[in-house]
Amino acid sequence: MNQVEIKKLLHHRDPYLLVSNVVELDEKHIFAKADMKDHPLVAGHFPGAPIVPGAMLQEMSTQAAGILITKLHSPVENYDSEKTQGYALGVLREVFSAKYFGMTRPSSEIDIKVSLTEKKRTRFKFRSVISQEGEEKAIIEFELVNIPGNLL
Numbered sequence: 001m002n003q004v005e006i007k008k009l010l011h012h013r014d015p016y017l018l019v020s021n022v023v024e025l026d027e028k029h030i031f032a033k034a035d036m037k038d039h040p041l042v043a044g045h046f047p048g049a050p051i052v053p054g055a056m057l058q059e060m061s062t063q064a065a066g067i068l069i070t071k072l073h074s075p076v077e078n079y080d081s082e083k084t085q086g087y088a089l090g091v092l093r094e095v096f097s098a099k100y101f102g103m104t105r106p107s108s109e110i111d112i113k114v115s116l117t118e119k120k121r122t123r124f125k126f127r128s129v130i131s132q133e134g135e136e137k138a139i140i141e142f143e144l145v146n147i148p149g150n151l152l
Contacts, residue, residue, distance in 0.1 A: 001025065001067075009070040010063060010090075011081045015040045018060045019067065019112070027072055028116040032064040036106035052104040057138045058095065061128035064114045065144055066090030069124055075146060088147040093123070096141040104130065104137045122146040 001022035010017065024031040036042055042050050069090045070079050076087055104110060111131045118125040123145050130138040 006067060008080050008082070009067050012063060016059075017063070018056065019063045020109075022064075022067060025068060025071060030064050030068040030112075030114050032060075032067065032112045032114070034060045034110040034112060036110060037108075039106060042106045050106050052106055052110065054098065054100055054138065057100075057104060057110075057130050058098060058140055058142070060110065060112050061114055061126070061130065061140050061142065062090070062092050062144065064112045064128070065116075065124065065126045065142075068114065068116065069144060069146065073119070073124070073146075075122075075148075086148065090124075090144045091147055093143045093145045096125075096143070098138065098140045100138045101136050104132055108133055110137075117141075 006019055006022065007017070018034050019032045020035045022030060022032045036052050041056060042052055045051055045053055066089065074089060076084050079089065112128060114126050114128045116124060117127050123143060125143045126141070128140045129136060
């Protein structure tokens with residue numbers, strides 16, 4: 001899935017759109033990638049020794065999960081982030097745990113593998129494994145929710 005399709009499914013835009021492409025997608029899993037090389041969000045974290053912030057790893061996971069929800073679990077047929085009104089899909093509700101295992105550098109692509117572990121009506125629980133060059137960098141468990149427009 002390319003950037004055009006991703007932008008149709010997510011409201012995020014540059015520089016905050018972190019998912020560069022989707023490699024695999026099914027009802028319960030998404031494998032996406034992020035390219036943070038020369039990204040303005042990491043330029044100052046830290047000059048001379050850049051590190052992708054943990055909050056950005058969480059956001060990558062949330063965006064990937066949002067793509068899965070919007071593409072395969074949307075209450076709106078043919079959802080289009082620029083045209084569809086009345087829903088906020090994949091809103092972060094809670095982070096249950098976030099464990100970080102090492103520094104994630106912006107020098108190479110970041111792999112984001114997210115699994116849908118539970119679905120109850122409009123609530124979706126996920127487990128994300130972030131890795132880089134085959135090495136696990138983080139495991140994050142979180143919940144997203146779909147919110148109808150009348151509650152926004």
